Amino acid sequence: MADPAGFPSPFDVTAPEGAEGWERLYPYYYLFSEERRSFEEPKFWFHDSMHNAEPVYPFDTIMTESWLVALNQYTTRVWLVPPALGIDQRLVNGYLYLSPNVVQDPELVAERAEHFRERAGYYFDHWDELYAAWIEKAEDCIARLRSIEFPDLPEREPMETITSGRGTTSSFDLLTKYSRLLENMHEMAYYHFEMLNLGYGAYLTLLEFCKNAFPDIRDQTVARMVAGIDILFFRPDDELRKLAALAVETGVAEPLKGKGSPDERLAALREYENGAQWIDAFEAAQEPWFWYSTGPGYCHQHRAWRDDLRIPFSSIEGYIEKLEAGEDIARPIEELQLERERLVGEYRKLLKTDDDRTAFDELVGLSRTVFPFVENHNFYVEHWHHTIFFNKVRELGDLFVAHGFLKDREDVFFLHRYEIYSALYDLEIGWATSTPSRGPSYWPEEVAERKRILGVLQEWAAPPALGVAPEHITEPFTIMLWGITSDTVDNWLGRGETVGENELRGFAGSPGVVEGVARVIRTVEELDLIETDDVLVCPLTAPSWSPIFAKIKGAVSDGGGIMSHAAIVSREYGLPAVVGTGFATQRIKTGERIRVDGDTGMVTKL
Amino acid sequence: MTVDHVPYIVWFEDCHAGATDLVGGKCASLGELHRVPVTVPGGFAVTTHAHREFMDRHDIAEHASAVIAGVDMHDAAAVDEAARIVRQVFAEADMPSAVEDSVLGAYDKLCERSRSEGLAVAVRSSATAEDNVSASFAGQLETYLWLRNPDEILDGIVRCWSALFEPHAADYCRQLGVAFDQVFMSTAVQRMVDARSAGVMFTLNPVNGDRSKVMIESCWGLGEGIVTGEVDPDRYAVDKVTLEILDRHEGNKTFAYRPDRDTGGVSVQETSPGEATVPSLRDDEIVAMAEVGKRVEAYYGAPQDIEWAIGGVAGSEDASELYILQARPETVASNISESVTDGSARSALDFVVKEMVSRGGEDAS
Numbered sequence: 001m002a003d004p005a006g007f008p009s010p011f012d013v014t015a016p017e018g019a020e021g022w023e024r025l026y027p028y029y030y031l032f033s034e035e036r037r038s039f040e041e042p043k044f045w046f047h048d049s050m051h052n053a054e055p056v057y058p059f060d061t062i063m064t065e066s067w068l069v070a071l072n073q074y075t076t077r078v079w080l081v082p083p084a085l086g087i088d089q090r091l092v093n094g095y096l097y098l099s100p101n102v103v104q105d106p107e108l109v110a111e112r113a114e115h116f117r118e119r120a121g122y123y124f125d126h127w128d129e130l131y132a133a134w135i136e137k138a139e140d141c142i143a144r145l146r147s148i149e150f151p152d153l154p155e156r157e158p159m160e161t162i163t164s165g166r167g168t169t170s171s172f173d174l175l176t177k178y179s180r181l182l183e184n185m186h187e188m189a190y191y192h193f194e195m196l197n198l199g200y201g202a203y204l205t206l207l208e209f210c211k212n213a214f215p216d217i218r219d220q221t222v223a224r225m226v227a228g229i230d231i232l233f234f235r236p237d238d239e240l241r242k243l244a245a246l247a248v249e250t251g252v253a254e255p256l257k258g259k260g261s262p263d264e265r266l267a268a269l270r271e272y273e274n275g276a277q278w279i280d281a282f283e284a285a286q287e288p289w290f291w292y293s294t295g296p297g298y299c300h301q302h303r304a305w306r307d308d309l310r311i312p313f314s315s316i317e318g319y320i321e322k323l324e325a326g327e328d329i330a331r332p333i334e335e336l337q338l339e340r341e342r343l344v345g346e347y348r349k350l351l352k353t354d355d356d357r358t359a360f361d362e363l364v365g366l367s368r369t370v371f372p373f374v375e376n377h378n379f380y381v382e383h384w385h386h387t388i389f390f391n392k393v394r395e396l397g398d399l400f401v402a403h404g405f406l407k408d409r410e411d412v413f414f415l416h417r418y419e420i421y422s423a424l425y426d427l428e429i430g431w432a433t434s435t436p437s438r439g440p441s442y443w444p445e446e447v448a449e450r451k452r453i454l455g456v457l458q459e460w461a462a463p464p465a466l467g468v469a470p471e472h473i474t475e476p477f478t479i480m481l482w483g484i485t486s487d488t489v490d491n492w493l494g495r496g497e498t499v500g501e502n503e504l505r506g507f508a509g510s511p512g513v514v515e516g517v518a519r520v521i522r523t524v525e526e527l528d529l530i531e532t533d534d535v536l537v538c539p540l541t542a543p544s545w546s547p548i549f550a551k552i553k554g555a556v557s558d559g560g561g562i563m564s565h566a567a568i569v570s571r572e573y574g575l576p577a578v579v580g581t582g583f584a585t586q587r588i589k590t591g592e593r594i595r596v597d598g599d600t601g602m603v604t605k606l
Numbered sequence: 607m608t609v610d611h612v613p614y615i616v617w618f619e620d621c622h623a624g625a626t627d628l629v630g631g632k633c634a635s636l637g638e639l640h641r642v643p644v645t646v647p648g649g650f651a652v653t654t655h656a657h658r659e660f661m662d663r664h665d666i667a668e669h670a671s672a673v674i675a676g677v678d679m680h681d682a683a684a685v686d687e688a689a690r691i692v693r694q695v696f697a698e699a700d701m702p703s704a705v706e707d708s709v710l711g712a713y714d715k716l717c718e719r720s721r722s723e724g725l726a727v728a729v730r731s732s733a734t735a736e737d738n739v740s741a742s743f744a745g746q747l748e749t750y751l752w753l754r755n756p757d758e759i760l761d762g763i764v765r766c767w768s769a770l771f772e773p774h775a776a777d778y779c780r781q782l783g784v785a786f787d788q789v790f791m792s793t794a795v796q797r798m799v800d801a802r803s804a805g806v807m808f809t810l811n812p813v814n815g816d817r818s819k820v821m822i823e824s825c826w827g828l829g830e831g832i833v834t835g836e837v838d839p840d841r842y843a844v845d846k847v848t849l850e851i852l853d854r855h856e857g858n859k860t861f862a863y864r865p866d867r868d869t870g871g872v873s874v875q876e877t878s879p880g881e882a883t884v885p886s887l888r889d890d891e892i893v894a895m896a897e898v899g900k901r902v903e904a905y906y907g908a909p910q911d912i913e914w915a916i917g918g919v920a921g922s923e924d925a926s927e928l929y930i931l932q933a934r935p936e937t938v939a940s941n942i943s944e945s946v947t948d949g950s951a952r953s954a955l956d957f958v959v960k961e962m963v964s965r966g967g968e969d970a971s
Contacts, residue, residue, distance in 0.1 A: 082962045109963055117959050124955055202954070205961040212946040214818040215811075216843060216852045346847040350817040353945040359957060366954035474965045511850055599851055 006469040006493065009041055013092055013466065019456040022094055025058045027065075027416060030091045045090065045097040045466040046484055049559030049582075051298045053539030054523065055094025055457040058416035058450070059393065062182065063298045063386070064089060064096055066189030074193045075477065079120055081197060082113040084475050094454065095462040098482070100475035120198050124366060130195065131373045138191055138380040145184045145388055148177055150396045153431045171428045178396065178424055182417060185389055192381045199370035200480045206363040213351055213360070218508070225343045226367040229336045232379040236292040236305065239285040240312055241329050244319030246281055250274035253320045262309035288384055294524045296540060297382025300413050302524060304387035311527070318550035396420070403427055404440035406447060414450045415443070458522075464492045464558070464582040482559070483507065483580050492582050502605040504588075506556070506581035508598055510570035514554040515595045515606065518588045535596055537588045549573040554596040556584045556603050570598075578603050614656040614708035618649050618796075628653045630732025630792030635933055642905045644898050644930045647915075648719060649727065649796030650712045652763055654734055656705045657790045660767065664699045667787045670771040677773050689772040696768035701760055709763065709795070710756050716797060724754045725797060726865065729762030731769065732792040751828065751872040752798055752865045759795060766793045799929045800865065803886040804829035804915035805839060807895060808936055809846070809903040815942030817909060819852070820844040820896040824886045826877055827862030829913055829931075837861065840886050844896040851892055858882050891916060895928055902933050909940040 010032045015022055023031055032040055048064075056064060072086025085101035103109050123130060153170050161169060203226065210222045247253045252275055255268035269275040286306055294311055295302030305312045319329050344364055351357050397412030405423055406412060415423060423439050430437030472486045479485055491505045519534035521527060530536065530548045536555045549555075555570055555577040570577035576598030578584075584603060588594060593606040612628070621629045621637025629637070633651035640646055661667055670692045677688045717725045729750045748769045750762035769775055770789055779786035805824035810817045823832050823839040831837030838857035845852050860882050866873040887895075895914065903910050913932040918925035951957045 082959070083965045084962075113959055113963050116962065117955060120958065121955050124958075201958055201962060205954075205958045208961055209946065209957065213816075215814060215816055217818065217845065218848070218850060218852065221845065221848050221850070343847055347818060350846065351946075352815070352817070352943045353947075355945045355947045355949055359947045359951070362952075362954040363957055366958070476962065476965050600854075 007045075007463060007465045007467055010045060010090065010092055010097070010466045011037060011041060013463075015093060016456055016460045019093065019453045019460070022453050022457060025094070025414075025416070025450055025453065026056075026061060026091050027418065030061065030089070032090050032092065040090070041467065043088070043099045043467050044470050044489075045092075045099045046478075046482070047462050047464050047559075048089075048096040048098050048482065049462075049464070049539050049557075050482055051296045051540075052096040053558065054299065054301075055454055055460075056091060056096055057300060057413040057454070058419070059413040060299050061091075062185055062417050066186055067193065070186070070189035071193045071197070071477070074197050079197055080112040080115040081201070081476070082109045082116050084477060087475075087477065092466065093460050093462070094457040095460075097466055098478075099467070100473075100478045102475050120201070123195065123198055124202070124369070127195075127369050127373075134191060134195060134373065135380070138188070138377075138385070141184060141188050141191065142380070142385050142388065145181075145188075145385065145392065148181050148184070148392055150174065150177060150392075150399050152399060152402055153428075171431060174399075174428065175421075175424055178420065181389075181392055181396075188381060188385045188389075192377065195370070195373050196377060197477065199374040201476060202363075202366045202370045203374065204476055204480055206367045209359060209363055210347070213356060214347065217347075218511075220508075220510070221343065224340060225347070225364060226371050227340070228371055228375050229331075229333050229340065231372065232376040234331065235379070236289040236312075236383075237315070238331065239289045240315045241319050241331075243278070243282055243285060244316045244323060244329065247278055247316070247320055248323045250277060252278045253324070256313070256320060257317050262313045265313060291384040291387050292379075293383045293387050294527075297378070297386045300390040300393065300410075302387070304383070304391075307387070307391070314548075315550065322550075400427070400439070400443075403430075403437065405437070405443045407444055411443075411447045414447045414454075461586045465489070469493055488580055488582070500604075504556075504578075504581045504584055504603040506578040506584070506601045506603060508601040509555075509557075509577035509579035510575055510598045512554075512574070512576035513595065513597045513599060514576045515593065516553045518556075518590060518592045518594045519552075520585055520588060520590045522585060535594055537584050537590075537594075539585055549575060554598070556581060556588070556594070556596055558582055558584050612655040613653060614659070614705045615650045615652055615712045617712075618646060618651070618794075621651055627734055628655065628792065630654065630734050630794070631934070632730060632732035632932060633792055633794050634732075636794065636796070638905070639902065639930055639933055642901050644902060645927060647797040647799050647929050647931065648716060649794060650716070651732060652705075652709055652793040652795060654790035654792050656702075656708070657767055657792070659702050659705055660699070660764075661790075663702055666695055666699055667771070669695050670768075671787060674771065674773045674776055679773065679777055685773045689774075692771045692773075693765065693768050696764050696771070697761070699764075701764070706760065709760065713756065713759060713795065716795075720797060726752045726754050726800075727759060728794075728796050728798050729753055729759060729766060730794045730796070731766040732794045734790060734792065749830075751830070751863075752870065754870060758870075763793045763795070767791055796931075798865070799915040799917045799931070800925075801828050801915035801917040802826070802925060803917070804913075804931075805832045805886075807899050807912040807914055808909070808939075809899045809912070810909040810936060810939055811843070812911075812936065812939040815939040815944075817940075818846050820846050820899045822887070822892060822895060825857070825859050825862060826881055826886050827864040827875070828872060829915060830863040830872070831861070831874075833913070842887070842892050844892060846896065846900060849893050849896055851889060854885075856883055856885050859886065887916070891926065891928070898928060898930065902930065906933070906935065909936040910934065911936045 052064065068089050075081045076085045083103050085103060088099040088101060090097050103112065153174065157169050206226065207219065207222050210217050247256050252269055252272045255265055255272065260268065266279065269278060290304060290306040290312065292305045293302045294305070294308060322329050348357060348360055351360055393412055394409045397406060397409030400406040400412060400423065401409055405427065412420070423443065426437045426439045469489050473479060473484055473489060514535065516533055516535040518537045519530055520537045521530065522539060527548055530551055532551045533553050534551070536548060536552045539558045550573070552575065554575050557579045558581055559579070576596045578596050578598060578601050581603060588605065595604040595606055616625070616629050618633060618636045619640045621633045623634050623638055626634045629651035636646050673691050673695070674688050677684050679685060713727070716727070717723055731748045748766045750765065753759050753762050770786055770791055776786045779789065803824050803826055805822065806829065808821045811819040811821055822842040822844065825831050825837045825839045832839050837859055839859065840857050841855040842851055843853040844850070859877055861874050861876050863872050864875050899910065899912055902912060910933045912930060915929050915931055916926050918927070951960050
């Protein structure tokens with residue numbers, strides 16, 4: 001039954017024509033089901049357009065499931081965040097929908113609060129040392145990930161198997177390495193959320209305090225009071241700025257410009273006297289800074305800069321042009337630092353009582369303690385670890401290709417992780433028994449069919465939410481991580497203020513107003529289509545699309561919240577941005593003229 | 607200082623907070639504004655000494671007191687009639703020639719300074735009472751706009767004086783326990799700005815006392831329509847620290863107070879349909895104005911209620927200079943001093959726990 005004034009019931013959503021049977025691409029527990037209908041139907045489900053704008057590939061469910069377990073158990077079982085339980089997930093036509101669970105009973109909230117105080121208090125008190133240890137754990141996890149390899153099974157076991165008396169074989173190694181790979185992913189997921197919930201909780205408290213003390217203060221202003229200046233978030237981009245400066249200084253800027261592919265440009269560069277010097281610097285910068293995802297880092301399609309040099313090259317070219325036009329491209333670290341202190345100092349003076357100033361000092365202090373982790377974890381987790389992880393899966397794909405299970409290494413992402421276990425076992429049976437595996441006659445056809453189904457699903461316009469709309473959104477992580485607030489829901493439902501037919505209401509992500517021609521970009525592969533002075537319209541503005549930020553005039557996204565990479569980078573580039581519009585990529589077409597008002601959060605078709 | 611040396615006029619730039627008894631609060635404030643510094647339209651105070659001299663020459667006080675003595679304040683017609691007679695009594699009294707010479711000499715100099723003959727000026731009361739009284743007294747004070755010749759100006763000054771003896775003001779003084787015939791009024795004679803836009807600015811949110819905002823109201827032409835509340839103005843909220851425009855409301859400004867070229871003075875004129883809903887301020891002007899508001903507030907060390915105008919003056923090419931016409935301390939919302947904290951939390955952890963607990967809710971369904 002659909003909510004008369006709400007969103008479609010998830011049970012009323014049907015598969016688009018030609019995508020029937022999409023359910024088999026995913027684990028059974030990921031689907032809405034009649035058995036759980038009485039629990040599932042009255043809930044509010046919102047589309048995770050922020051991390052998974054497109055239908056989730058079967059293998060990529062490992063990412064969403066990692067946080068389904070890791071984030072949620074930290075909330076529910078480890079920190080005992082007083083009012084929050086986990087955030088549930090379901091797949092509908094391949095799209096990921098989320099639903100927060102909250103504690104309704106005030107007595108239970110109070111009981112959880114006591115545990116939360118003790119547990120969170122410990123981490124807050126020991127934050128710096130725990131964060132130092134965290135970096136070691138994260139780097140070690142990445143090092144172990146890199147050491148995992150999937151060599152082909154030998155025709156015969158090597159002599160060493162016999163002489164070492166190890167008792168197990170290459171086939172056993174293959175299965176255990178695959179297990180290590182999955183475990184490694186899950187391990188990083190735990191680290192991801194070990195400190196994140198607490199960090200966001202601290203920041204959310206400061207944000208709410210500031211909103212009470214200074215009604216209508218911009219979220220981004222509060223973020224600027226505690227944001228780090230010299231953080232890993234900006235480091236990859238800083239490397240590109242340095243490379244651009246080096247190219248100009250050493251006279252090798254010319255071959256880096258133009259239409260050529262990265263390889264062609266590098267080849268042209270080698271002809272220059274100082275070309276080798278630049279290439280050395282370029283290669284040095286790549287480790288680890290080019291393990292930087294071209295997207296939010298949750299989907300295998302989001303390759304690292306290392307694997308797709310078009311983006312860093314385009315960015316370098318942009319910086320070279322600015323340098324040649326006499327602009328200073330270095331980030332004004334000192335100025336930003338002073339500005340941060342000015343903000344805190346001035347707002348502090350505007351508070352009315354000593355109690356308020358004490359609270360403000362405490363909360364700014366705690367937020368600044370936790371922020372280095374909050375801001376830097378993305379590089380370790382989503383960028384460095386995840387891009388390498390997906391490459392390891394591709395290496396496994398090569399093995400399947402070698403044995404005829406798959407036509408292309410990328411096809412491996414059309415199998416979910418349990419199916420890969422089966423396929424590996426199938427492969428090993430064939431190797432062990434010397435009989436044909438079933439895989440080569442089963443998977444290529446099935447993968448082709450799955451490609452077709454996902455292609456159909458990609459064209460489906462996922463509603464921003466399903467189920468019953470709540471009156472209020474209070475769950476802290478829904479607000480902090482996804483930017484879903486009561487206003488968002490009202491906006492999707494057209495409740496509250498009336499918005500004109502040619503208008504889209506979102507959130508002011510980055511100030512300023514701009515008019516221009518819309519360019520709708522749904523996937524990272526389409527980024528090449530962006531032309532200078534376009535207004536980007538996308539499911540999510542990912543920061544690592546940085547070169548296009550140098551080209552575009554403004555940005556509009558379907559998803560995104562106050563802590564989204566999108567908002568931060570748009571502000572960094574001084575571009576007007578409206579985030580969290582819900583429907584921009586559906587309602588706006590490439591070529592239409594639109595106005596982006598980053599002050600009010602309104603997008604208008606002109 | 608003997609009485610002979612007390613001046614009848616004092617230029618604004620020489621007025622200061624210590625001279626309120628002589629030049630009144632408004633002129634003292636205009637003098638202080640020069641020191642902020644902000645741009646203030648030029649002019650001078652006609653001092654309380656000039657007022658006293660005028661009153662001493664005649665038995666006006668006695669005469670006027672007799673007129674209003676028996677008036678029933680609930681009888682509107684009687685009140686109006688008494689006011690009319692009081693004004694007539696004042697109008698018929700001669701201006702002491704030394705005062706007249708000083709005022710007209712200063713006006714000539716003002717015209718000279720502005721390189722403009724028949725310069726339009728405003729004449730306004732500048733009361734000497736304390737801040738809180740004068741703030742509340744505002745409604746009793748007089749303003750005459752766009753006066754362009756000596757007779758109008760002198761007449762305006764006398765009317766400011768006479769206003770004190772009109773029944774409403776006198777009654778108000780009685781309520782405050784002030785002897786109205788012992789109140790001496792200074793008068794500001796100030797160059798008019800041919801305002802493209804004008805309005806008011808508060809250096810706090812007057813609704814909730816939030817000091818991190820600058821609130822601006824703006825309309826086309828002179829600001830009178832906002833002061834009286836007749837015009838639906840444009841409204842802007844600016845963050846005092848970041849100077850971002852946080853909120854904007856474009857009013858439907860169907861009319862404007864503008865100088866009347868035919869009859870002289872100021873009249874209410876219809877705006878063109880295009881003008882009515884077009885913002886009367888550009889974003890850069892809003893931000894620049896908020897910055898000026900911040901400076902004035904910092905100078906006085908307290909939130910301010912500021913009247914401003916943007917426009918040209920005679921002899922100037924720039925038709926969009928920002929003038930501050932008046933600044934006075936905001937006395938109501940600036941006294942709101944509620945904590946946003948209730949004292950139950952002290953440490954950051956206390957606050958975090960409290961915030962999390964407060965977020966129990968109904969998201970799930």
